[in-house]
Amino acid sequence: MVEGRTHRPLIQSTRCHSCDVCIRGCPAELIxxxxxxxxxxxxxxxxGKMREVARKGGVPLPPCQExxxxxxxxxxxxxxxAKGKFKEALELIREVNPLxxxxxxxxxxxxxxxxxxxxxxxxxxxxxxxxxxxxxxxxRERPRKGLRKRREKILVVGSGPAGLACANDLSxxxxxxxxxEALPVLGGMLTVGIPEFRLxxxxxxxxxxxxxxxxxxMEINHPFRFDGNGRTLKKSGFDAIFLSxxxxxxxxxxxxxxxxxxxxxxxxxxxxxxxxxxxxxxxKMAIIGGGNVAIDVARSTLxxxxxxxxxxYRRSRKEMPAIPxxxxxxxxxxxxxHLLTAPVRMIGRSGKAVGMECIRMRLGEPDEKxxxxxxxxxxxxxxxxxxxxxxxxxxxxxxxxxxxxEKNPDGTIHxxxxxxxxxxxxxxxxxxxxxxxxxxxxxxxxxxxGAKAIAEYLT
Amino acid sequence: xxxxxxxxxxxxMTKECKKETVQKIKRKTxxxxxxxxxxxxxxxxxxxxxxxxxxxRCLGLRECQYCEICGLLCPDLCITRDEKTGEVLIDLDxxxxxxxxxxxxxxxxxxxxxxxxx
Numbered sequence: 071m072v073e074g075r076t077h078r079p080l081i082q083s084t085r086c087h088s089c090d091v092c093i094r095g096c097p098a099e100l101i102x103x104x105x106x107x108x109x110x111x112x113x114x115x116x117x118g119k120m121r122e123v124a125r126k127g128g129v130p131l132p133p134c135q136e137x138x139x140x141x142x143x144x145x146x147x148x149x150x151x152a153k154g155k156f157k158e159a160l161e162l163i164r165e166v167n168p169l170x171x172x173x174x175x176x177x178x179x180x181x182x183x184x185x186x187x188x189x190x191x192x193x194x195x196x197x198x199x200x201x202x203x204x205x206x207x208x209x210r211e212r213p214r215k216g217l218r219k220r221r222e223k224i225l226v227v228g229s230g231p232a233g234l235a236c237a238n239d240l241s242x243x244x245x246x247x248x249x250x251e252a253l254p255v256l257g258g259m260l261t262v263g264i265p266e267f268r269l270x271x272x273x274x275x276x277x278x279x280x281x282x283x284x285x286x287x288m289e290i291n292h293p294f295r296f297d298g299n300g301r302t303l304k305k306s307g308f309d310a311i312f313l314s315x316x317x318x319x320x321x322x323x324x325x326x327x328x329x330x331x332x333x334x335x336x337x338x339x340x341x342x343x344x345x346x347x348x349x350x351x352x353x354k355m356a357i358i359g360g361g362n363v364a365i366d367v368a369r370s371t372l373x374x375x376x377x378x379x380x381x382x383y384r385r386s387r388k389e390m391p392a393i394p395x396x397x398x399x400x401x402x403x404x405x406x407x408h409l410l411t412a413p414v415r416m417i418g419r420s421g422k423a424v425g426m427e428c429i430r431m432r433l434g435e436p437d438e439k440x441x442x443x444x445x446x447x448x449x450x451x452x453x454x455x456x457x458x459x460x461x462x463x464x465x466x467x468x469x470x471x472x473x474x475x476e477k478n479p480d481g482t483i484h485x486x487x488x489x490x491x492x493x494x495x496x497x498x499x500x501x502x503x504x505x506x507x508x509x510x511x512x513x514x515x516x517x518x519x520g521a522k523a524i525a526e527y528l529t
Numbered sequence: 530x531x532x533x534x535x536x537x538x539x540x541x542m543t544k545e546c547k548k549e550t551v552q553k554i555k556r557k558t559x560x561x562x563x564x565x566x567x568x569x570x571x572x573x574x575x576x577x578x579x580x581x582x583x584x585x586r587c588l589g590l591r592e593c594q595y596c597e598i599c600g601l602l603c604p605d606l607c608i609t610r611d612e613k614t615g616e617v618l619i620d621l622d623x624x625x626x627x628x629x630x631x632x633x634x635x636x637x638x639x640x641x642x643x644x645x646x647x
Binding site for chain 1: 551552553554556558561564565566567568569570571572574575577580581583584585586587588
């Protein structure tokens with residue numbers, strides 16, 4: 071550090087609020103090597119160590135940034151948009167977000183919920199602003215400094231938001247990254263789980279092309295499996311593996327008659343539609359579930375030509391996990407939503423489903439996740455007719471290829487929450503396969519955490 | 530040693546910033562009839578003017594909040610505040626263009642621009 075000084079600056083971490091004024095004002099900052107000295111004060115500050123300390127005390131970030139899982143500087147880019155500096159705004163977004171256009175379309179925007187403007191009138195539409203910026207300038211360059219300067223090869227399994235975010239960050243750090251995707255299309259749940267009317271395919275393609283330009287190799291139709299003896303990593307020829315295979319198996323309804331013809335699992339149904347495969351369709355559809363998959367299935371079937379679409383959910387509207395705006399749009403499009411209703415039995419005639427028996431529910435005490443538990447009202451059974459029934463009550467992780475990994479009781483992979491490390495050395499995991507079905511932005515955050523942890527592991 | 534602390538509290542933000550309320554812009558979407566026919570995107574994006582207007586509503590906008598940190602850190606002491614009007618003045622004859630003020634401004638309200646040759 072600086073030689074020949076008489077005084078030494080001392081920062082009290084309890085009082086430091088990481089305003090960064092000292093760093094930004096420091097004339098010695100012109101010598102960037104100092105930033106790397108981790109044990110020195112400046113290095114520590116520069117690498118955000120103080121910020122992590124301060125964040126635990128809970129002060130400095132603006133509420134929108136604090137609410138975002140990847141701590142995107144929403145206030146910063148909104149301000150740049152207000153000044154008309156669209157290029158700079160996109161650069162600022164790109165600093166932390168590898169998939170801005172995707173987020174602009176489908177993010178569930180926790181930033182807007184946290185926005186302080188709500189106290190005055192209504193929150194700033196941060197998601198739409200991000201979408202505007204991402205669409206405004208489609209042919210922008212990504213930073214390409216220092217690409218492929220490292221020799222280590224890293225495998226990312228699955229090309230969903232978590233995998234893409236991880237691959238993006240790792241290749242920016244200079245690693246050689248390869249993505250294996252089991253499906254014939256890239257994008258994971260973004261492509262096969264979200265219908266085109268919510269997220270146009272060219273937007274996903276644009277983002278993936280951008281990441282491919284960073285030197286990431288992507289192989290489709292390339293499944294990956296663990297052989298159970300813990301030597302998968304060595305055999306694969308890669309130095310580290312990031313698993314982000316997602317949760318692509320529909321949960322079972324667990325009611326009698328589920329195996330009848332005409333009852334389909336929601337995600338698989340949606341995947342077939344999104345891959346352009348031919349799906350069976352009835353005039354009268356019944357959909358079970360209240361999440362995004364259920365709403366997406368309902369809206370897709372309406373577009374494919376079903377005349378009557380009924381959606382059954384066992385809790386009330388407030389407990390629905392789907393994005394409220396999407397639920398509203400679904401109602402506008404003509405989806406009938408029946409709340410506090412759950413199926414108890416599927417009715418079939420000569421092997422084909424013709425309807426189901428439902429029961430009314432009431433809400434009881436909140437469970438450990440804070441959602442009110444539905445309790446069946448005895449004797450309130452009734453029958454509904456339907457030509458096809460689709461159950462979209464949640465997804466599980468496909469267990470077939472995951473021998474030897476430590477798992478949670480619900481089938482998700484057990485990892486260290488800070489780094490995404492699994493029980494096997496050199497293998498990291500993130501996204502839906504760790505948390506269970508969740509939001510894209512959380513998966514992106516997990517991918518970024520994984521990339522950071524892999525970079526640390528390999529140095 | 531002085532430590533500068535920026536705290537943003539809910540009360541301060543809403544009290545100090547623009548109070549006028551704006552009607553919520555109705556989200557523009559594809560008509561329900563057209564949706565039945567295709568999988569084209571339901572939601573329309575913002576137009577340029579709309580985006581700027583919406584962005585201007587952010588309470589944390591990069592406007593000078595008269596924190597005077599730039600004045601305190603200026604090595605040439607050329608940033609002062611007009612006692613009467615409260616306006617921040619930069620004495621450009623003394624300014625060496627080191628850029629510290631622009632980099633320390635917590636609101637990003639100071640911008641460094643290239644000087645034209647005389």
